[in-house]
Amino acid sequence: MPKCIHCLEEVEKLWIKNKYELYILQKCDKCGEIADKYIEYTFFLVLMNLILVDIPAYRHCLYNRWVNDDQNEA
Numbered sequence: 140m141p142k143c144i145h146c147l148e149e150v151e152k153l154w155i156k157n158k159y160e161l162y163i164l165q166k167c168d169k170c171g172e173i174a175d176k177y178i179e180y181t182f183f184l185v186l187m188n189l190i191l192v193d194i195p196a197y198r199h200c201l202y203n204r205w206v207n208d209d210q211n212e213a
């Protein structure tokens with residue numbers, strides 16, 4: 140199950156698709172932040188944040204990097 144990169148709370152979904160097929164990032168119920176903003180980032184931007192030792196970027200790689208549409212719908 141995906142986790143919030145700010146407080147590590149498990150979240151049901153990282154994103155939803157609206158009726159226009161646009162992705163909408165979901166907020167964490169516990170802390171109110173967007174659960175994982177790095178889902179939208181390219182690999183290079185995530186890598187730059189890793190080099191800058193951004194802790195949420197590491198959490199994204201550990202917990203949410205490989206979440207795809209099927210796992211997100213679970």
Ligand SMILES: [Zn+2]
Binds near residue numbers: 168174
């Ligand atoms: Zn949170």
